[in-house]
Amino acid sequence: MDRTGGAPGGAGSPEDTNDPRRQLGEECRSHRELYPGEPLSQTQLARLTRTSKSTISRVETFVGPVPVDLPPLLDQVFSTDGLFKRLYEEITAQSFPEHSRKRMKLEPGAIAIAEWSPTVVPGLLQTASYAYALFREGDPRASDEELAKKVQKRMARQEVLRGSSPPDFSVIICESVLLRNVGGPEIMREQLAALLHHGAQPTTVLQVLPLSAGTHGLMDGSMSILTSDDGQPVIYTEGIRSGAIIDEPSAVRHLSRSYDVLTASALARDVSTRMIRKLLEAS
Structure with a gap:
């Protein structure tokens, strides 16, 4: 029925290696640094995903929520076949009761x-x-x-x-x-x-x-x-x-x-x- 939303707070602790929030940030940084041709800076990735450098920085350091429209754009830039979208879905699921x-x-x-x-x-x-x-x-x-x-x-x-x-x-x-x-x-x-x-x-x-x-x-x-x-x-x-x-x-x-x-x-x-x-x- 969806009367209420997820519990306040995020997924797990950033130190938890099984935390999808941490995984998404690490995958973002890894794919950016290993981008074909030459590494992308956070500013360059922000431009490609129509967001800001500070947003990319927060995502990669597990600070704050991930913007809802960012994961599919990351999949598009990195050609990752839905990886970031799936991780985002796991983040969302963990925040619900x-x-x-x-x-x-x-x-x-x-x-x-x-x-x-x-x-x-x-x-x-x-x-x-x-x-x-x-x-x-x-x-x-x-x-x-x-x-x-x-x-x-x-x-x-x-x-x-x-x-x-x-x-x-x-x-x-x-x-x-x-x-x-x-x-x-x-x-x-x-x-x-x-x-x-x-x-x-x-x-x-x-x-x-x-x-x-x-x-x-x-x-x-x-x-x-x-x-x-x-x-x-x-x-x-x-x-x-x-x-x-x-x-x-x-x-x-x-x-x-x-x-x-x-x-x-x-x-x-x-x-x-x-x-x-x-x-x-x-x-």
């Missing part, structure tokens, strides 16, 4: 993702402003910097839908999610527009479950079905402060059937789009 980490690892490799969200816009579809508003409400004592890091990690997860071969993505959102004013009218207008954009993608099916729908088997909380390339689905369910991965075949079959029933009860794709557009125009 333990119950969310397996899901974070499963998402990038999933060929299909199906989600049901009864209370908030799913994390994979949230705008940065919407996510920030949720994080602020969930942790009112957090600093702006801590909240910004959480938002950055939430946005990084969305890369799974932006690649050249995104998974088949199906999502059902309760109508109440569209009506709930998160962060104010401007943030909600931006979020509704983002939903329209996502819903128009050929690999995405977005449906709205109307408030008039009856009782169903998934009323207790949110659920995600992640199917890997071997065809085996696993299910992630989430409560307010807890979550669980379910892979026992009979339980997966039962919950998947409940999702199918929910799909049949939800508004059709085009009708859902019209509802969202009408709410956006009226806002």
Whole structure:
């Protein structure tokens, strides 16, 4: 459901050689110094990745967060076939609560993702402003910097839908999610527009479950079905402060059937789009 973000702080200690944050910094420095032809300076690498020398320095010395758009640019400059992107995904996964980490690892490799969200816009579809508003409400004592890091990690997860071969993505959102004013009218207008954009993608099916729908088997909380390339689905369910991965075949079959029933009860794709557009125009 993505009510909250990762725990404050980073991955592991910089002294931990298994820490992906440290590995990313060391790989960056190594590839820069061994660049074909002649070594690149931090300034030259910064120019190639459209960032600053100070950012490259911080990345290589494991100080502060890694900008979300930097890893794919490093892969492009160094021709590393997704190495930096994978390390960044590990960094992001480690910063989430333990119950969310397996899901974070499963998402990038999933060929299909199906989600049901009864209370908030799913994390994979949230705008940065919407996510920030949720994080602020969930942790009112957090600093702006801590909240910004959480938002950055939430946005990084969305890369799974932006690649050249995104998974088949199906999502059902309760109508109440569209009506709930998160962060104010401007943030909600931006979020509704983002939903329209996502819903128009050929690999995405977005449906709205109307408030008039009856009782169903998934009323207790949110659920995600992640199917890997071997065809085996696993299910992630989430409560307010807890979550669980379910892979026992009979339980997966039962919950998947409940999702199918929910799909049949939800508004059709085009009708859902019209509802969202009408709410956006009226806002």
